[in-house]
Amino acid sequence: MTRFQVHSQLHNDCHGVGKLALCHLLLHKNAAVPWFILVPETDAHDLLDLPVKLRTAAMNEAAVVADFVKRILHCPKTNFAAIGNVVPQLHLHVVGRKPGDPCWSAPVWGHLTDGSAYSDARLKEITSLLVQHCALNLLE
């Protein structure tokens, strides 16, 4: 069996932070808003094409990340999407939003301009919080 690979474009755009039970978890390099991307191990391209059990499992993991974004990163709102017009590999966006953030009230896709980057220290801190609150498994 070929080992599942996260798409190279997602790797270019994001920090790979680890693995949840089902999904690979990435954090977009643009630090202007907390923007997580979940990649479930599947060949399906569209979220709504997934079998119910797998889709529900993926949504449950997205909900855990959304709860993290709200409670730990203090965003009052999350945006959720599965688009995939550019990167065909199924990936789920969970984006922390707050009024007044750098592209409020527009969605981030195609609207968020380049922002600040995460420092190594901040990335390490977020990863550690994800291990604690979301049962994240670190990358080998």
Next chain:
Amino acid sequence: MTRFQVHSQLHNDCHGVGKLALCHLLLHKNAAVPWFILVPETDAHDLLDLPVKLRTAAMNEAAVVADFVKRILHCPKTNFAAIGNVVPQLHLHVVGRKPGDPCWSAPVWGHLTDGSAYSDARLKEITSLLVQHCALNLLE
């Protein structure tokens, strides 16, 4: 109990086509791409805040609409999102996409310019197909 009301902005932007078991179903007036909006009867604002059972039911209905968009309206791809930065009432977007459509490969939100409108005949035809394929209940 106050009767659930779909947000006035959604009514302004969309045709109300009917009701699924859980969600009110609307069709965006911009006919450039098939753009459905599902409004579940809940006070929650974010999809990922819904209790699992309710979220799964809403996602199942979104999947039925996505299947309709693919099989009956012949779109090879669907985009899915729950954003709600402008209209706070929870609503789910299911958008049929195909390479070469009027804003491919950008997401529709903030990128799709005004397009053609549905004729009364086409709206009636789509509604009838939704009754047939998605168990849509017509509005009273």
